Amino acid sequence: xxxxxxxxxxxxxxxxxxxxxxxxxxxxxxxxxxxxxxxxxxxxxxxxxxxxxxxxxxxxxxxxxxxxxxxxxxxxxxxxxxxxxxxxxxxxxxxxxxxxxxxxxxxxxxxxxxxxxxxxxxxxxxxxxxxxxxxxxxxxxxxxxxxxxxxxxxxxxxxxxxxxxxxxxxxxxxxxxxxxxxxxxxxxxxxxxx
Numbered sequence: 001x002x003x004x005x006x007x008x009x010x011x012x013x014x015x016x017x018x019x020x021x022x023x024x025x026x027x028x029x030x031x032x033x034x035x036x037x038x039x040x041x042x043x044x045x046x047x048x049x050x051x052x053x054x055x056x057x058x059x060x061x062x063x064x065x066x067x068x069x070x071x072x073x074x075x076x077x078x079x080x081x082x083x084x085x086x087x088x089x090x091x092x093x094x095x096x097x098x099x100x101x102x103x104x105x106x107x108x109x110x111x112x113x114x115x116x117x118x119x120x121x122x123x124x125x126x127x128x129x130x131x132x133x134x135x136x137x138x139x140x141x142x143x144x145x146x147x148x149x150x151x152x153x154x155x156x157x158x159x160x161x162x163x164x165x166x167x168x169x170x171x172x173x174x175x176x177x178x179x180x181x182x183x184x185x186x187x188x189x190x191x192x193x194x
Contacts (some may be wrong), residue, residue, distance in 0.1 A: 018063045025056035031167045038160040045153040055143040064163035073125045087111040133186045140179040147172040
């Protein structure tokens with residue numbers, strides 16, 4: 001039951017990060033419109049806002065991939081447990097000795113091979129999950145740099161510099177929040193492995 005709760009919390013955190021990424025995308029789209037109103041002076045801000053939209057799209061895609069990978073992990077773990085239960089039952093029947101032991105030996109071997117295969121799959125998925133989390137963390141770092149660049153570019157926004165600065169602050173806060181959530185999610189997934 002605790003595992004189901006952990007999975008539900010992990011999925012909720014992923015959805016929350018995706019929602020925050022969508023928020024950045026919407027804010028960046030509005031920022032592009034405002035930067036266009038500010039004219040030539042805010043061209044740099046417009047470029048940074050477009051990069052923020054790209055960041056948010058990549059983050060949403062990465063979170064979807066992470067969710068899919070976690071789903072595969074759950075399926076593989078459930079399959080392994082099912083095979084292990086079957087293995088235990090076969091071992092108990094085989095322990096009776098005699099003819100039952102002889103007939104069940106082949107089924108026991110197949111069942112053990114299935115358990116071993118699931119263990120390899122789970123290890124492979126865990127490695128893939130760790131690699132993906134490192135990539136997502138790097139994406140977050142890039143997003144933070146872009147968000148901070150928005151704050152710098154806002155200063156050149158002429159009459160709309162204050163509005164652009166406020167947008168940059170909001171985007172930086174949301175991006176920082178995403179980064180912290182990703183670190184928390186990475187920690188949770190690492191703890192689940194141990």
